[in-house]
Amino acid sequence: MTHFTTTQSIPKITKQWIVDGQNGLDSLKYTEGPIPDLGDTQVLVKIHAVSLNYRDLIIPQGKYPWPVKPGVVPGSDGAGIVLAVGKNVTRFQPGDKVVTMLNQLHIAGPVTNQSNKHGLGGSVDGTLRTIGAFDEQGLVPVPECLTYIEAATLPCAGLTAWNALFGxxxxxxxxxxxxxxxxxxxxxxxxxxxxxxxxxxxxxxxxxxxxxxxxxxxxxxxxxxxxxxxxxxxxxxxxxxxxxxxxxxxxxxxxxxxxxxxxxxxxxxxxxxxxxxxxxxxxxxxxxxxxxxxxxxxxxLWVGSRLQMEDMCRAIEANPDRLHPVVDPRVFKLSQVKEAYEYLASGKHQGKVCVEIEH
Amino acid sequence: MTHFTTTQSIPKITKQWIVDGQNGLDSLKYTEGPIPDLGDTQVLVKIHAVSLNYRDLIIPQGKYPWPVKPGVVPGSDGAGIVLAVGKNVTRFQPGDKVVTMLNQLHIAGPVTNQSNKHGLGGSVDGTLRTIGAFDEQGLVPVPECLTYIEAATLPCAGLTAWNALFGxxxxxxxxxxxxxxxxxxxxxxxxxxxxxxxxxxxxxxxxxxxxxxxxxxxxxxxxxxxxxxxxxxxxxxxxxxxxxxxxxxxxxxxxxxxxxxxxxxxxxxxxxxxxxxxxxxxxxxxxxxxxxxxxxxxxxLWVGSRLQMEDMCRAIEANPDRLHPVVDPRVFKLSQVKEAYEYLASGKHQGKVCVEIEH
Amino acid sequence: MTHFTTTQSIPKITKQWIVDGQNGLDSLKYTEGPIPDLGDTQVLVKIHAVSLNYRDLIIPQGKYPWPVKPGVVPGSDGAGIVLAVGKNVTRFQPGDKVVTMLNQLHIAGPVTNQSNKHGLGGSVDGTLRTIGAFDEQGLVPVPECLTYIEAATLPCAGLTAWNALFGxxxxxxxxxxxxxxxxxxxxxxxxxxxxxxxxxxxxxxxxxxxxxxxxxxxxxxxxxxxxxxxxxxxxxxxxxxxxxxxxxxxxxxxxxxxxxxxxxxxxxxxxxxxxxxxxxxxxxxxxxxxxxxxxxxxxxLWVGSRLQMEDMCRAIEANPDRLHPVVDPRVFKLSQVKEAYEYLASGKHQGKVCVEIEH
Amino acid sequence: MTHFTTTQSIPKITKQWIVDGQNGLDSLKYTEGPIPDLGDTQVLVKIHAVSLNYRDLIIPQGKYPWPVKPGVVPGSDGAGIVLAVGKNVTRFQPGDKVVTMLNQLHIAGPVTNQSNKHGLGGSVDGTLRTIGAFDEQGLVPVPECLTYIEAATLPCAGLTAWNALFGxxxxxxxxxxxxxxxxxxxxxxxxxxxxxxxxxxxxxxxxxxxxxxxxxxxxxxxxxxxxxxxxxxxxxxxxxxxxxxxxxxxxxxxxxxxxxxxxxxxxxxxxxxxxxxxxxxxxxxxxxxxxxxxxxxxxxLWVGSRLQMEDMCRAIEANPDRLHPVVDPRVFKLSQVKEAYEYLASGKHQGKVCVEIEH
Structure with a gap:
């Protein structure tokens, strides 16, 4: 593969969860898969943190009202570091810290039928894996003042709140x-x-x-x-x-x-x-x-656009004291995803339930 | 009264309808009253045309969900000519053609509890009379291309539509x-x-x-x-x-x-x-x-503000062919207000039901 | 005068400065005048504080590029308490604390030729007097957390800044x-x-x-x-x-x-x-x-509208710690207006130069 | 090449103009080149029409104030039909009629330093060629009511006007x-x-x-x-x-x-x-x-964003009688580009100067 640039050695395999069925937690399977081929405008991301959402709970239960890809990798939110970029990528380079957009195609303006069909962890593979490839249009730089875990709370909960207030x-x-x-x-x-x-x-x-x-x-x-x-x-x-x-x-x-x-x-x-x-x-x-x-x-409203996400990240960077995401103290490992789902479902958390991925 | 300017002789008496009770059309009484004293910022208007609205139908029926002044002069919409102006009036002079605002205090911005308490024909005296006094803030110039009857269709129906589209x-x-x-x-x-x-x-x-x-x-x-x-x-x-x-x-x-x-x-x-x-x-x-x-x-939304009304009037003036108000061919006299109400209630009209006032 | 309501005894005389000529400070004269007749929609205000602006400096010098009324009472900004209200006033009652608008007619929307002709201390009498009458449309309630002096800094400097950022x-x-x-x-x-x-x-x-x-x-x-x-x-x-x-x-x-x-x-x-x-x-x-x-x-931009002033006052009330107006420690008496002008002209001040009016 | 879909046979060669130097028209050279490799998110377009702009005149003169790629294919505006699409393309399919964006990366929101570096015919290859490859983000569907020539007038002149009025x-x-x-x-x-x-x-x-x-x-x-x-x-x-x-x-x-x-x-x-x-x-x-x-x-303002272009195209489709682009009657062939430039420079045209490309 010579058609992309990188400064790191790329693993051959990604660990990943998949949604196999509609039986709730039993449908979640921890597997391995190949590193995807990197498209010309795609970015390969080593994922360091994921936060969980209500949406993630109901997808394996078959209760999600929009289409779900069979065998999809779950996870709506994620943050990590760029390992490699496709040859036509202009927005990122290896070493950049990035956070994912839930709706990969919703760049700006109103939601459209089209932009609504590319939701991570639902219609396209999500973030509960060690490595993923995403189009450069579906990623945003991590605000400087945040950790990976904190950044992973932004794509769903943060952006929805931002849109609710300012959209x-x-x-x-x-x-x-x-x-x-x-x-x-x-x-x-x-x-x-x-x-x-x-x-x-x-x-x-x-x-x-x-x-x-x-x-x-x-x-x-x-x-x-x-x-x-x-x-x-x-x-x-x-x-x-x-x-x-x-x-x-x-x-x-x-x-x-x-x-x-x-x-x-x-x-x-x-x-x-x-x-x-x-x-x-x-x-x-x-x-x-x-x-x-x-x-x-x-x-x-449904989440928000990348333009709104970028505005929100600027606001967070300008107010590092006031705008720190609240993360529940109990942080899970990638292998503990089922426990994390259960904890989220229990309602006992205070702040976002997060998964940290070790490499 | 020397404290206002006029170029015309002012009648001593106004003919007027009043809402006396909640028995529907039986509550409408055709009477006479004195010309009101003209406040420093008020404008005395000889009313030439009125259009009727659904709101006017339900006020004498006691079904209007907001307060109604006992004995109020009904009529939400009106257009006429300025007879005289109070000494501090800056917006109008005698001879100007004017159209009324439904909510006399809603100049701009959002509706407030305050601005909502001064609706013509409900909480304050309306337009079904030969002469009325209105604060200069509650009037707008008639668009040049419109007759009095056409202008009288604007304050409720026109402005509501404008606000619905552009507000x-x-x-x-x-x-x-x-x-x-x-x-x-x-x-x-x-x-x-x-x-x-x-x-x-x-x-x-x-x-x-x-x-x-x-x-x-x-x-x-x-x-x-x-x-x-x-x-x-x-x-x-x-x-x-x-x-x-x-x-x-x-x-x-x-x-x-x-x-x-x-x-x-x-x-x-x-x-x-x-x-x-x-x-x-x-x-x-x-x-x-x-x-x-x-x-x-x-x-x-409830009607709209005077700023929106002014924008609408400019739009009408700029598009005299496309924006002519549609008036039902059957136009009533002031003495025929009950027939006009009945015609409106019948649903047989096509376009606004209007009353023309002869002097 | 029975046509207005009040709870206080009204003085017969106001002390006031006037601009008599274009010779700079020599044109400023400290005089007395009668309390103006109160119009139906006017509010009589006992003025407690005034702040000075660059505009106030150049008006007695004849350098102000817009019309100035001969013998005008200077002063663009003021705050005080309502003594009495005209019979048609709806926005205020005696005892309310109010702050003036520079452009008395600019309620909302864009500046117009009309709204621009009623500037306090220029084309109409301003605030450097003990008592003044203003139309109710040209006043705004003082934010709860501010003193009269602090409130007096808002109409020009505060509102201009607000409009510059958010207008x-x-x-x-x-x-x-x-x-x-x-x-x-x-x-x-x-x-x-x-x-x-x-x-x-x-x-x-x-x-x-x-x-x-x-x-x-x-x-x-x-x-x-x-x-x-x-x-x-x-x-x-x-x-x-x-x-x-x-x-x-x-x-x-x-x-x-x-x-x-x-x-x-x-x-x-x-x-x-x-x-x-x-x-x-x-x-x-x-x-x-x-x-x-x-x-x-x-x-x-020129100052701003009353709607913007009201938004600004809400913002100040919500952020009493962060949004306290900065007032220069040297506060002048009404009799010391010339010294106040000189101090403003000297550029030695830090924060707004204010005049406190004793009664 | 199996990594893209098409319904047509793809030529091996594109005819094209290039800008070779800064000697004005003498720098324009008519040449041939290979069909570019099609990236995963790119669209191969058979170009049917181009319109010329003032910008195109000054680029070969070396007077353009922004960077120009040596040997660039000129042409800021173009319209044509999709021949093939890369494997990750979601917005278009073969047979679609498309029009180009001048700034290929300006999707929405304000202009950025980044979005400003991908102008067709300046920093990246433009439209004066028979076939070109463009990222799907840099193309918009042709409004149904327009010919290719008419559509080719939109990206610079049309969008600039739209942005000037509504931006x-x-x-x-x-x-x-x-x-x-x-x-x-x-x-x-x-x-x-x-x-x-x-x-x-x-x-x-x-x-x-x-x-x-x-x-x-x-x-x-x-x-x-x-x-x-x-x-x-x-x-x-x-x-x-x-x-x-x-x-x-x-x-x-x-x-x-x-x-x-x-x-x-x-x-x-x-x-x-x-x-x-x-x-x-x-x-x-x-x-x-x-x-x-x-x-x-x-x-x-500089041109506008793709979101604005899409809004403009909707407006044109809704007003086919009122919004027909005005094209100068003298339309040139691809081989006559120098004459087209001269005609544009002469100022004798009335409406857009266009080039129609035969295949």
């Missing part, structure tokens, strides 16, 4: 606005941090006083225990000047919270809807017509 | 985009015209072939008869290149159409939700979570 | 961007603070190492002494990652600095041009064609 | 605004057409009454003969309501016109500076400080 150009969060975040999941923590970094105020909901302390240490201006205050929407409004409500809600829970979120948002405010980790609920969710009745904007 | 800065309709409009009501016709004026393409739904012809003459690129194609969402997608769907839906009907609207819109597209003239439906409406499942933005 | 919607400063500020004048210090408050990085120029320390304490990431590095444009580029240059320059000096500013800005970056306090220079300034040759946007 | 998000041209265009060059004609297509009004300058007629037929609302009215800036202002000036100037001439352009633009308006085809002038150009004195924004 709608006429309604991007700015200094002085109020943002509501829900709980202590990855997206919510990033949203809290990003909001504080641009001078906004944050009201956070949570289920325990212990987590409330954690959120306050991260900078939350107000924390509401939603178990003690199930009708927390009106409490949120009270906490804002004039009782008008928050400018933006980062909605991660879905059915269980949307009603309170709609009660929290101000006139002409925004609810960024990024998932439904709260699971099902017997309560009827507000309908689309509620956007008119209560006058707000509800914006669904 | 969300990151997602304003531009040349080449696809817009879906529903039916032949005032907002929908304006939306069709504005979309065509900026070079967009329009798919319109309607209930009859006769109305379809009318929509095509107004410039609709495609018309779908929703009686023949109840599942029209998928048909809309087929009509767009690549089957991706439309960039924007102007949602006026609500419960009866939102499901198909959500099926019509492209990834990262927008549904502007401006009302529910379609009435109730047994079908469950899409919930806010659908914005995430199908990836779109749903934006509720 | 061009497609190019508003965000977290991670680089901003260049020049010196230690009022606008530059606010620009530095606002940039840091939203997570951007700041490179500041100055003329002495003492001022450099001051700028670093305010949060500047890098400070360049332009006396030691006259060719500082290339130094600025070196300080940015990849040597690409800064995203935004806040240009306050003009002829003496524009060449270096153009050398500092990145491709597709922005120079916000807000004045020429640097005075004349023998060097030829870059021409408009340089925006094409070096690919950047140069945006002239 | 600054807060100041994009909308219906009702006034736009000033200069002369009958490629960018100016496109700017006129795009402005009219979105409902704006156009004032155009020109040098002869014959060209004035041509501009009026294209839709210009007003035409000013700048030979008869050298002080045309004030005339432009008179033509706008209230004498306020135009919202946007598309500045193509530079030194000879910028003074009048600055006199034409309204407060807070924009001058998009896209070149200096007017050549040198003895007059001093307005400086960057004039953006503050007269309150406007001057924005330099």
């Amino acid at each position: 709608l150009s006429g309604k991007a969060v700015t200094a002085g606005q109020y943002v509501l975040t829900q709980g202590t999941g990855g997206v919510s923590i990033f949203a809290l941090q990003f909001a504080k970094a641009v001078g906004a105020r944050v009201i956070a909901t949570t289920s325990s006083n212990e987590k409330a302390l954690f959120l306050q240490r991260l900078g939350a201006d107000h924390v509401i225990n939603y178990r003690e205050t199930p009708d927390w929407g009106s409490r949120v409004k009270q906490l804002t000047p004039g009782g008008v409500g928050v400018d933006l809600v980062v909605e991660v829970a879905g059915p269980t919270t949307l009603k309170q979120s709609a009660a929290s948002v101000k006139l002409d405010g925004t609810i960024s809807v990024v998932g439904f980790v709260g699971g099902e609920s017997k309560e009827t969710m507000p309908s689309l017509l509620d956007t008119w009745i209560n006058l707000f904007t509800a914006r669904g | 969300l800065s990151g997602k304003a309709v531009t040349a080449g985009q696809y817009v879906l409009t529903q039916g032949t009501g005032g907002v929908s016709i304006f939306a069709l015209q504005f979309a065509k004026a900026v070079g967009a393409r329009v798919i319109a739904t309607t209930s009859s072939n006769e109305k379809a012809l009318f929509l095509q003459r107004l410039g609709a690129d495609h018309v779908i008869n929703y009686r023949e194609t109840p599942d029209w969402g998928s048909r809309v997608k087929q009509l767009t290149p690549g089957g991706v769907g439309v960039d924007l839906v102007v949602e006026v009907a609500g419960p009866t159409t939102l499901k198909q609207s959500a099926a019509s819109v492209k990834l990262d597209g927008t549904i502007s939700v401006v009302g529910f003239v379609g009435g109730e439906s047994k079908e469950t409406m899409p919930s806010l979570l659908d914005t995430w499942i199908n990836l779109f933005t749903a934006r509720g | 061009l919607s497609g190019k508003a400063v965000t977290a991670g961007q680089y901003v260049l500020t020049q010196g230690t004048g009022g606008v530059s210090i606010f620009a530095l603070q606002f940039a840091k408050a939203v997570g951007a990085r700041v490179i500041a120029t100055t003329s002495s190492n003492e001022k450099a320390l001051f700028l670093q304490r305010l949060g500047a990431d890098h400070v360049i002494n332009y006396r030691e590095t006259p060719d500082w444009g290339s130094r600025v580029k070196q300080l940015t990652p990849g040597g690409v240059g800064v995203d935004l320059v806040v240009e306050v000096a003009g002829p003496t600095t524009l060449k270096q500013s153009a050398a500092s800005v990145k491709l597709d970056g922005t120079i916000s041009v807000v004045g020429f306090v640097g005075g004349e220079s023998k060097e030829t300034m870059p021409s408009l064609l340089d925006t094409w040759i070096n690919l950047f946007t140069a945006r002239g | 600054l998000s807060g100041k994009a041209v909308t219906a009702g605004q006034y736009v000033l265009t200069q002369g009958t060059g490629g960018v100016s004609i496109f700017a006129l057409q795009f402005a009219k297509a979105v409902g704006a009004r156009v004032i155009a300058t020109t040098s002869s009454n014959e060209k004035a007629l041509f501009l009026q037929r294209l839709g210009a609302d007003h035409v000013i003969n700048y030979r008869e009215t050298p002080d045309w800036g004030s005339r432009v202002k008179q033509l706008t309501p209230g004498g306020v000036g135009v919202d946007l100037v598309v500045e193509v001439a530079g030194p000879t016109t910028l003074k009048q352009s600055a006199a034409s633009v309204k407060l807070d308006g924009t001058i998009s500076v896209v070149g200096f085809v007017g050549g040198e002038s003895k007059e001093t150009m307005p400086s960057l400080l004039d953006t503050w004195i007269n309150l406007f924004t001057a924005r330099g």
Whole structure:
């Protein structure tokens, strides 16, 4: 193979997990495979860290609503070092530290049917392996101030939060606005941090006083225990000047919270809807017509574009003290991926669940 | 009264309708009243034309969900000529032709609790009278190319359509985009015209072939008869290149159409939700979570600001052939307001139902 | 006068300065005048603090390029308490703390010929008096965390800086961007603070190492002494990652600095041009064609709108630690206005030069 | 070569022009070369049409201010059909009609130092050849309603005009605004057409009454003969309501016109500076400080991004009657490229000078 440049010796084999079936953890198999041929515009990456997401949990369960490639290497997020580059690569060189994009083709602008078909760990091979090849368009430099593990938390949780706050150009969060975040999941923590970094105020909901302390240490201006205050929407409004409500809600829970979120948002405010980790609920969710009745904007979003990822990485580099990703202290090895999945599913983590890959 | 300037003799009395009760048309009373004292920043307007809106129908029925002043003069929209101006008025002088704003205090930016409390014909006296006094901030010059009757169609229907298309800065309709409009009501016709004026393409739904012809003459690129194609969402997608769907839906009907609207819109597209003239439906409406499942933005909006109204008027002046408001041929006199309300309620009109006021 | 509401006794007389001629300080006269009649939409304000601006210096010198009313009360900036309100006032009530807008009619949107004709202390009476009447549209509530003196620094210096950073919607400063500020004048210090408050990085120029320390304490990431590095444009580029240059320059000096500013800005970056306090220079300034040759946007701006002022005040309230206006320790009394002007002209101040008015 | 897919037989040889030296037309050599190896993400294009630009004239003269590859194939613009695609190509397939991007790497967002180094016909091989290989990221589908020749006019002239009108998000041209265009060059004609297509009004300058007629037929609302009215800036202002000036100037001439352009633009308006085809002038150009004195924004721009190109192509497809590129009737063959360059240099053309390539 002479058609690419490298400064390191390239292994012949990659260790990797694959998703073989839809039986949950039993479908995860730890195997070996050949190093892929490197295309002209591809970059060979030695992967050092991976973070796990809710999406990774449901793919081996067969519950993921978009296509999954049979035998796919799982893993949505990863960070590592460039081993070699194809002959037409212009963006990277060997030795560069890189982090992956979830949607490999979503460079900028709106999501398209096309850009949505190349998700790592779903329709194309992901990051739970020692070495992978990715098109140069699907990678971004690791922010200087972050470790591989920290960088591996960015592609899904970080970018989703960034997009939720800043992705709608006429309604991007700015200094002085109020943002509501829900709980202590990855997206919510990033949203809290990003909001504080641009001078906004944050009201956070949570289920325990212990987590409330954690959120306050991260900078939350107000924390509401939603178990003690199930009708927390009106409490949120009270906490804002004039009782008008928050400018933006980062909605991660879905059915269980949307009603309170709609009660929290101000006139002409925004609810960024990024998932439904709260699971099902017997309560009827507000309908689309509620956007008119209560006058707000509800914006669904899926992760974000590479341009947004690059903006986010610049913001992190400029605020190394305020924007450190929160990683759960329990970090797993590549061989322990099943334990990592179980830990994520248990909900006991605080911060992102990560896998560190030794070489 | 020496503290204002005028070039005309001012009548002592205004004829006016008032809303006396919540018994529907029986609550409308035709009376006389004194000319109001003119405040320092107010403008005295001889009203020449009024257009009627759905809102005007439900206010005397007691069904309007916001506060109504007892004995209010109804009428949301009006156009006329300035008779006199208060001593501190800077924006107008006697002889100017003006059109009213629905929300008298909404000058620019988002709707606020404050700006929302000064709606003509609801919380403050409206336009169904021969002479009224309005703060100069709540008036806009009539576009040169329009008659009083045409201008009177702008404050509610016109501005709502304008805001629906262009009000969300990151997602304003531009040349080449696809817009879906529903039916032949005032907002929908304006939306069709504005979309065509900026070079967009329009798919319109309607209930009859006769109305379809009318929509095509107004410039609709495609018309779908929703009686023949109840599942029209998928048909809309087929009509767009690549089957991706439309960039924007102007949602006026609500419960009866939102499901198909959500099926019509492209990834990262927008549904502007401006009302529910379609009435109730047994079908469950899409919930806010659908914005995430199908990836779109749903934006509720109420009319618009004076800055938007001024932009709209400039656009109309620049496109006198393409942007003529559509007025139903049956125009009523001030004494015939009840007939006008009945005609609007009948749904037989095509274009805005207007009242011309003789002096 | 029964047509307005108040809770306090209103003095009969206001002390005031007037500009009588164009002989510099000799034109400033300290006089008394009657309390103005209060219009229906006006607010009577007991003024507690004023800050001075370069504009105030040149108005009595006859060098101001826009119209000045003969005998005008000078003073562009002021803050005080509401004594009484006209009968149609909706935005304020007696006891409210308010700060003035420089351009009384610029509520939102672009500057117009009309909105530009009502500048306090120039075409209409300003703030260097004990009591003044202002239209309610030309006032904004004082941010809760500020004193009157601090609030009085906002209308010119604060708002200009805010507009320079955030006023061009497609190019508003965000977290991670680089901003260049020049010196230690009022606008530059606010620009530095606002940039840091939203997570951007700041490179500041100055003329002495003492001022450099001051700028670093305010949060500047890098400070360049332009006396030691006259060719500082290339130094600025070196300080940015990849040597690409800064995203935004806040240009306050003009002829003496524009060449270096153009050398500092990145491709597709922005120079916000807000004045020429640097005075004349023998060097030829870059021409408009340089925006094409070096690919950047140069945006002239004059202060800002009330909507922007309100956004700025919210940002200040949300960041009371980071966004405290810097006031020079030497604060003057109303009778000492000439000394205050001289102190401002001397350039010895650090932070805004303010006048406190005792009652 | 098995690593790409095709449905056609691929020639072995391409005819091509090269730039051999800096002696003007004498440096242009008509030669043959091998078909390039097709990279994994590259697309092999049989080129059917090329349009010429001012840039193409000065590259063989050695006057181009950016790097030029020795022996480069000239030609900035081209359109053709896909013959074959590399194995990793996702955006195109054989048989697709495509048009090239000038800056092959500028996909979206601001110009970067990196994206600026891959200009066709300058730093990388261009379009004056029968067959070329381009990365799939540097191509866009031809709008359905256009011929190859028409499509070949889009990448430089069309996209520059589009970016000039719509590229600054807060100041994009909308219906009702006034736009000033200069002369009958490629960018100016496109700017006129795009402005009219979105409902704006156009004032155009020109040098002869014959060209004035041509501009009026294209839709210009007003035409000013700048030979008869050298002080045309004030005339432009008179033509706008209230004498306020135009919202946007598309500045193509530079030194000879910028003074009048600055006199034409309204407060807070924009001058998009896209070149200096007017050549040198003895007059001093307005400086960057004039953006503050007269309150406007001057924005330099270079062509535009692929995302903008795609938006433009959608707009053209939606307005096939209004947005047909204007091609000079004299179309050249590939062997006549020197005559084509001479014709372009002569200034006698009206519309784009194009080369049609026979196969």
